[in-house]
Amino acid sequence: MKPASDPLAPVVLVDTDEAIARDVAAVGRISAVPTLLKIICQNTGMGFAAVARVTDGTWTACAVEDTIHFGLKPGGQLKVETTLCKESRAARLPVVIDHASTDPVYFNHHTPRLYNIESYISVPIVHTNGEYFGNLCAIDPRPAAVSDPRIVAMFTAFADLIARQLENEDRQERTESALQSERATAELREQFIAVLGHDLRNPLSSVGAAAELLIRRQTEPDLVKLGTRLKSSTRRMSGLIDDVLDFARVRLGSGMGLVMREADFLAPGLKDVIDEVRAANPTLDIRDELSINGVVRCDQGRIQQVLSNLLGNAVAHGAQDVPIVVRAAVAGDRLVLSVSNGGAPISPDDLPKIFQPYWRPENSKPGGGLGLGLYICTEIVAAHGGTLEVTSSVAGGTCFVATLPVA
Known part of the structure; x- marks a missing residue:
């Protein structure tokens, strides 16, 4: 070149x-x-x-x-x-x-x-x-x-x-090679990922449309299987783009956008997220204990995003033979949402880092994501005026708890 x-x-x-x-x-x-x-x-x-x-x-x-x-x-x-x-x-x-x-x-x-x-x-x-x-x-x-x-x-x-x-690919390589300092690296990376997220939308839509066409070929099972797999990959790529754009918005100053409404059906909305993860991971035991009655003032889509990211984290890092448990309840003017899983505990040295953007543990599987999911969860919870905390031990497993004001 x-x-x-x-x-x-x-x-x-x-x-x-x-x-x-x-x-x-x-x-x-x-x-x-x-x-x-x-x-x-x-x-x-x-x-x-x-x-x-x-x-x-x-x-x-x-x-x-x-x-x-x-x-x-x-x-x-x-x-x-x-x-x-x-x-x-x-x-x-x-x-x-x-x-x-x-x-x-x-x-x-x-x-x-x-x-x-x-x-x-x-x-x-x-x-x-x-x-x-x-x-x-x-x-x-x-x-x-x-x-x-x-x-x-x-x-x-x-x-x-x-x-x-x-x-x-070429833009990313040459942009990164042009950076002269840690500060310049951060600024240019954030601008780049915003552009990258937008540029991927149109080709990703084309791939998704191709997947839908293949799935309709019901007389050809191999094509349906291929289309289903392609659609799943497209959905995952779309999620990664959403994470990148959310990160860019937060870092570039516009903040985490919320649409606050009176949510009458928050529990069914959370249940939809849980059912989707169950369907994608049929060998896992994913349990839910939801107790949310009445109206909750929040951005329901963002709360679903928090749960989806926390569940994805539990699926990726939890023990396969220990149930993943989702709990959600309103206590007074607070919504408490938690996701717990078994498996090896998070190292005490790693606990302070897990909410940092782009950080992933050394034992992470290749292709597991960008390391933005938990960071975005903290930003969504913080935008609601709440907190996101984690505990992890051999005896008690790992538990993320989001506490948000909803009144």
Whole structure:
């Protein structure tokens, strides 16, 4: 890579080993890419799909779905002049072939003959500043109806999603490398995550819409299963974005927004959160003891968010064979909401840190979150004028208790 004039614009591709390895790794960090490639193969019937980094001199596979044993792995390369991606790059247009041996344009082309393929589609992956990254492509030795406008539209949407995600990766890397001090790091990070949260909304909505379409394919159980899994991942990503944006609002001065209302149905609202976590974790024993009568003045959605985050924490760190217990009751003018779980207690050294943003214990599982959930809980509770406390011991387990004025 070489620096761009705009420090937040995607950089121009160059063909050094370091730059190629960096881009392969960047695509590998986009968790949605393997699912997108599976969706492509499922919807087209083709056996090989890939995200390729393409320049005038190189063709490099960055991510691969291969059920026909084509043999390429991430990092593997083809001679760019033997591929149709080079032609797609030159024209900046998709190349689509349903049946190469009978196609009036490509029946005698060297690429289908060299790789023994009949169906082929390649769609450009282009950054918003016009820089060309590569192609989203698929091949198969059998004919396939890939010229269907819906298939081409799906490829185009997925290619756009990948380009936006790569831009976010690139912005984050170069923004962080530009920071000169701890204070500058904090300020720029907070501005960046606010932008990142907004930029992810549109592509995430596209992925969610694709998931809904797959779930409707009731006659194809594999697609329904894939769509359900994709929808779950989308919901989790949406939750992470919400956490990031809440954090940004608090740190940038606008504070934790509350919509205070007279909540007549707080207990059923909390029960909905508990039932959702139960459904997602059917092997866990999650119990509830809710005693909330009458009207409670609060932001019900935010209280549900507190419970959801506390339950998520209990699921992630609690013992699998010890019940998780949720208690909620109104005592006088106070709402007391608690979540307790068994398992190894929180270290005394860690207890003062657990409400800090981005902090996670050393034994946390990879991919467990951003470390913002408990911090956001404290901000929501504080915005209500309440407190959030935690106790943890071998004998009593771990218990988070939120106490809020509700009168």
